[in-house]
Amino acid sequence: MAHYRASESKREQFRRYLEKSGVIDTLTSVLVALYTETDKPNDALDFIKLQLCAARSEPADAEALRVELADLQQKYNLLMEENQELRNRLMQYESTT
Known part of the structure; x- marks a missing residue:
């Protein structure tokens, strides 16, 4: 049971890390953009890649x-x-x- 709590704690830390760094918000907005597309792209992965590149901050x-x-x-x-x-x-x- 202690192993379960330790891994749960690691998961929670990782989730907080993803939230803090903006990964969850960015992924959510990309997936929402894909969901709201009227003409779904043939390659959803390419769509996501393009959206992620556009969402990145400038160099x-x-x-x-x-x-x-x-x-x-x-x-x-x-x-x-x-x-x-x-x-x-x-x-x-x-x-x-």
Whole structure:
């Protein structure tokens, strides 16, 4: 009987660990999403995998990637403006000759 209580205690600890880390909530929301799908997917496991990937929090370097993207977007816009200016100047020189 003592073995039964020890394993029950381990189960309870594991359950609390899963609750604390958000695993139970995430799995529940994924399963609810599958349940509420009107068109059930052919491969439920793939659906669950996709949902779990979407539910994961962003990687630690996501903010750095966002900053880099904004910087590159700004550089791109500046280069596009410069390109347009150079094209306009080229058109002026070509039309005068």
